[in-house]
Amino acid sequence: QKEVEQNSGPLSVPEGAIASLNCTYSDRGSQSFFWYRQYSGKSPELIMFIYSNGDKEDGRFTAQLNKASQYVSLLIRDSQPSDSATYLCAVQGGKLIFGQGTELSVKP
Amino acid sequence: ETGVTQTPRHLVMGMTNKKSLKCEQHLGHNAMYWYKQSAKKPLELMFVYNFKEQTENNSVPSRFSPECPNSSHLFLHLHTLQPEDSALYLCASSLGASGRSSYNEQFFGPGTRLTVL
Numbered sequence: 426q427k428e429v430e431q432n433s434g435p436l437s438v439p440e441g442a443i444a445s446l447n448c449t450y451s452d453r454g455s456q457s458f459f460w461y462r463q464y465s466g467k468s469p470e471l472i473m474f475i476y477s478n479g480d481k482e483d484g485r486f487t488a489q490l491n492k493a494s495q496y497v498s499l500l501i502r503d504s505q506p507s508d509s510a511t512y513l514c515a516v517q518g519g520k521l522i523f524g525q526g527t528e529l530s531v532k533p
Numbered sequence: 534e535t536g537v538t539q540t541p542r543h544l545v546m547g548m549t550n551k552k553s554l555k556c557e558q559h560l561g562h563n564a565m566y567w568y569k570q571s572a573k574k575p576l577e578l579m580f581v582y583n584f585k586e587q588t589e590n591n592s593v594p595s596r597f598s599p600e601c602p603n604s605s606h607l608f609l610h611l612h613t614l615q616p617e618d619s620a621l622y623l624c625a626s627s628l629g630a631s632g633r634s635s636y637n638e639q640f641f642g643p644g645t646r647l648t649v650l
Contacts, residue, residue: 523576
Protein backbone atom coordinates (compact mmCIF):
# COMPACT_ATOMS: atom_id res chain seq x y z
CA GLN A 426 0.00 0.00 0.00
CA LYS A 427 1.31 3.42 -0.94
CA GLU A 428 1.87 5.76 1.98
CA VAL A 429 -0.04 8.58 0.30
CA GLU A 430 -2.43 7.66 -2.45
CA GLN A 431 -4.15 9.83 -5.03
CA ASN A 432 -6.05 9.03 -8.18
CA SER A 433 -3.71 10.12 -10.97
CA GLY A 434 -6.61 11.23 -13.16
CA PRO A 435 -6.99 13.10 -15.35
CA LEU A 436 -10.04 14.54 -13.66
CA SER A 437 -12.01 16.63 -16.10
CA VAL A 438 -14.65 19.12 -14.96
CA PRO A 439 -16.50 21.90 -16.81
CA GLU A 440 -15.80 25.52 -16.00
CA GLY A 441 -17.84 26.68 -13.02
CA ALA A 442 -18.25 23.21 -11.53
CA ILE A 443 -16.85 21.90 -8.25
CA ALA A 444 -13.68 19.85 -8.56
CA SER A 445 -13.15 17.26 -5.84
CA LEU A 446 -9.66 15.88 -5.27
CA ASN A 447 -9.09 13.04 -2.85
CA CYS A 448 -6.15 11.64 -0.94
CA THR A 449 -5.76 8.74 1.48
CA TYR A 450 -2.81 8.02 3.72
CA SER A 451 -1.56 5.05 5.68
CA ASP A 452 0.18 6.55 8.74
CA ARG A 453 -2.41 7.07 11.47
CA GLY A 454 0.03 9.25 13.36
CA SER A 455 0.12 11.86 10.59
CA GLN A 456 -0.39 15.36 11.90
CA SER A 457 -0.18 17.82 9.03
CA PHE A 458 -1.72 17.77 5.59
CA PHE A 459 -0.89 19.95 2.62
CA TRP A 460 -2.16 20.55 -0.88
CA TYR A 461 0.23 21.76 -3.53
CA ARG A 462 -0.59 22.83 -7.08
CA GLN A 463 1.92 22.17 -9.84
CA TYR A 464 1.51 23.62 -13.28
CA SER A 465 3.17 21.77 -16.13
CA GLY A 466 6.88 22.55 -16.20
CA LYS A 467 6.72 24.48 -12.92
CA SER A 468 7.50 23.70 -9.29
CA PRO A 469 4.87 22.87 -6.65
CA GLU A 470 3.11 25.77 -4.97
CA LEU A 471 1.50 25.45 -1.53
CA ILE A 472 -2.20 26.34 -1.69
CA MET A 473 -3.74 24.86 1.46
CA PHE A 474 -2.79 23.18 4.71
CA ILE A 475 -4.94 21.63 7.40
CA TYR A 476 -4.09 20.19 10.78
CA SER A 477 -7.45 19.51 12.46
CA ASN A 478 -10.43 17.38 11.55
CA GLY A 479 -13.13 19.20 9.64
CA ASP A 480 -13.17 21.80 6.90
CA LYS A 481 -10.91 24.73 6.20
CA GLU A 482 -11.92 27.29 3.62
CA ASP A 483 -9.76 29.76 1.73
CA GLY A 484 -11.47 31.56 -1.11
CA ARG A 485 -12.62 29.00 -3.68
CA PHE A 486 -10.64 26.23 -1.97
CA THR A 487 -11.86 24.00 0.87
CA ALA A 488 -9.69 21.35 2.48
CA GLN A 489 -11.43 18.57 4.36
CA LEU A 490 -9.74 16.25 6.83
CA ASN A 491 -11.06 13.06 8.39
CA LYS A 492 -8.34 11.45 10.49
CA ALA A 493 -10.51 8.50 11.49
CA SER A 494 -10.90 7.56 7.83
CA GLN A 495 -7.34 8.69 6.97
CA TYR A 496 -8.72 10.84 4.22
CA VAL A 497 -8.07 14.39 3.10
CA SER A 498 -9.71 16.16 0.20
CA LEU A 499 -9.57 19.44 -1.67
CA LEU A 500 -12.66 21.05 -3.16
CA ILE A 501 -12.33 23.78 -5.76
CA ARG A 502 -15.54 25.75 -6.27
CA ASP A 503 -16.33 27.65 -9.46
CA SER A 504 -13.47 25.87 -11.26
CA GLN A 505 -11.61 27.95 -13.83
CA PRO A 506 -9.43 26.85 -16.75
CA SER A 507 -6.52 28.41 -14.86
CA ASP A 508 -7.04 25.77 -12.16
CA SER A 509 -5.90 23.11 -14.63
CA ALA A 510 -2.80 21.62 -13.03
CA THR A 511 -1.58 18.63 -11.06
CA TYR A 512 -2.58 18.73 -7.39
CA LEU A 513 -0.22 17.07 -4.93
CA CYS A 514 -1.32 15.85 -1.54
CA ALA A 515 1.42 15.80 1.11
CA VAL A 516 1.13 14.21 4.51
CA GLN A 517 3.48 14.68 7.43
CA GLY A 518 3.95 12.08 10.11
CA GLY A 519 7.63 11.71 10.86
CA LYS A 520 8.48 13.20 7.49
CA LEU A 521 6.60 14.84 4.65
CA ILE A 522 5.45 12.35 2.02
CA PHE A 523 3.90 13.34 -1.28
CA GLY A 524 1.30 11.52 -3.30
CA GLN A 525 1.69 11.01 -7.02
CA GLY A 526 -0.69 13.88 -7.77
CA THR A 527 -4.03 14.21 -9.53
CA GLU A 528 -4.14 15.95 -12.88
CA LEU A 529 -7.11 18.32 -13.09
CA SER A 530 -8.43 19.66 -16.38
CA VAL A 531 -11.08 22.39 -16.34
CA LYS A 532 -12.80 22.71 -19.70
CA PRO A 533 -14.19 26.09 -20.83
CA GLU B 534 15.73 37.96 -5.56
CA THR B 535 12.83 36.63 -3.56
CA GLY B 536 11.70 33.20 -2.46
CA VAL B 537 13.76 30.17 -3.40
CA THR B 538 16.10 30.31 -6.39
CA GLN B 539 17.93 27.48 -8.12
CA THR B 540 20.74 27.42 -10.64
CA PRO B 541 21.21 26.22 -13.24
CA ARG B 542 17.68 25.77 -14.51
CA HIS B 543 18.78 23.19 -17.08
CA LEU B 544 21.82 20.92 -17.04
CA VAL B 545 23.02 18.28 -19.45
CA MET B 546 25.95 16.19 -18.31
CA GLY B 547 27.78 13.04 -19.24
CA MET B 548 28.15 10.13 -16.87
CA THR B 549 31.77 11.01 -16.11
CA ASN B 550 31.16 14.69 -15.41
CA LYS B 551 31.08 16.45 -12.06
CA LYS B 552 28.60 19.26 -11.60
CA SER B 553 26.83 21.06 -8.78
CA LEU B 554 23.32 22.36 -8.30
CA LYS B 555 22.81 25.47 -6.21
CA CYS B 556 19.84 26.57 -4.16
CA GLU B 557 19.40 29.82 -2.25
CA GLN B 558 16.47 30.89 -0.12
CA HIS B 559 15.63 34.47 0.81
CA LEU B 560 12.83 33.69 3.25
CA GLY B 561 14.75 33.55 6.51
CA HIS B 562 14.02 29.84 6.81
CA ASN B 563 16.10 27.36 8.73
CA ALA B 564 15.37 24.11 6.93
CA MET B 565 16.21 23.19 3.35
CA TYR B 566 15.40 20.13 1.29
CA TRP B 567 16.38 18.38 -1.93
CA TYR B 568 13.73 16.47 -3.86
CA LYS B 569 13.84 14.44 -7.06
CA GLN B 570 10.82 14.46 -9.35
CA SER B 571 10.69 11.91 -12.15
CA ALA B 572 7.90 11.63 -14.67
CA LYS B 573 4.75 9.94 -13.33
CA LYS B 574 6.31 9.36 -9.90
CA PRO B 575 5.75 11.10 -6.58
CA LEU B 576 8.21 13.64 -5.32
CA GLU B 577 11.08 11.79 -3.66
CA LEU B 578 12.69 13.42 -0.65
CA MET B 579 16.47 13.11 -0.87
CA PHE B 580 18.01 15.19 1.92
CA VAL B 581 16.91 17.44 4.76
CA TYR B 582 19.00 20.08 6.49
CA ASN B 583 17.83 21.84 9.62
CA PHE B 584 19.99 24.69 10.94
CA LYS B 585 22.79 23.56 8.58
CA GLU B 586 22.82 20.03 9.99
CA GLN B 587 21.77 17.09 7.84
CA THR B 588 18.84 15.45 9.55
CA GLU B 589 17.74 13.08 6.82
CA ASN B 590 19.35 11.12 4.02
CA ASN B 591 16.66 9.09 2.32
CA SER B 592 18.93 6.24 1.15
CA VAL B 593 20.34 8.37 -1.62
CA PRO B 594 23.26 6.92 -3.65
CA SER B 595 26.64 8.41 -2.81
CA ARG B 596 26.98 9.86 -6.31
CA PHE B 597 24.75 12.63 -4.89
CA SER B 598 26.53 14.67 -2.24
CA PRO B 599 24.77 17.55 -0.48
CA GLU B 600 26.39 20.53 1.16
CA CYS B 601 24.79 23.17 3.35
CA PRO B 602 27.28 25.90 4.33
CA ASN B 603 24.60 28.06 5.98
CA SER B 604 20.83 28.21 6.39
CA SER B 605 20.38 30.14 3.15
CA HIS B 606 22.40 28.00 0.76
CA LEU B 607 22.20 24.38 -0.27
CA PHE B 608 24.22 22.54 -2.88
CA LEU B 609 23.91 19.16 -4.51
CA HIS B 610 27.18 17.86 -5.93
CA LEU B 611 26.83 15.33 -8.71
CA HIS B 612 29.41 12.85 -10.00
CA THR B 613 29.34 9.70 -12.12
CA LEU B 614 25.59 9.88 -12.54
CA GLN B 615 23.51 7.40 -14.46
CA PRO B 616 20.91 8.08 -17.18
CA GLU B 617 18.15 7.09 -14.74
CA ASP B 618 19.16 10.05 -12.58
CA SER B 619 17.71 12.34 -15.22
CA ALA B 620 14.86 14.21 -13.51
CA LEU B 621 13.72 17.54 -12.13
CA TYR B 622 15.62 18.35 -8.94
CA LEU B 623 13.71 20.62 -6.63
CA CYS B 624 14.96 22.55 -3.65
CA ALA B 625 12.57 23.66 -0.93
CA SER B 626 12.78 25.52 2.34
CA SER B 627 10.64 25.85 5.43
CA LEU B 628 10.78 27.75 8.67
CA GLY B 629 12.05 24.63 10.41
CA ALA B 630 11.93 20.89 10.20
CA SER B 631 10.71 20.05 13.66
CA GLY B 632 7.56 18.36 14.84
CA ARG B 633 5.59 21.60 14.89
CA SER B 634 3.24 21.56 11.91
CA SER B 635 3.66 25.18 10.93
CA TYR B 636 7.37 24.67 10.48
CA ASN B 637 6.84 22.29 7.64
CA GLU B 638 5.04 24.44 5.09
CA GLN B 639 7.58 24.13 2.33
CA PHE B 640 8.27 26.58 -0.42
CA PHE B 641 9.83 25.27 -3.60
CA GLY B 642 12.34 26.69 -6.02
CA PRO B 643 11.82 26.46 -9.80
CA GLY B 644 13.94 23.32 -10.09
CA THR B 645 16.87 22.16 -12.20
CA ARG B 646 16.00 19.94 -15.14
CA LEU B 647 18.89 17.45 -15.29
CA THR B 648 19.64 15.23 -18.24
CA VAL B 649 22.36 12.59 -17.96
CA LEU B 650 23.65 11.27 -21.26
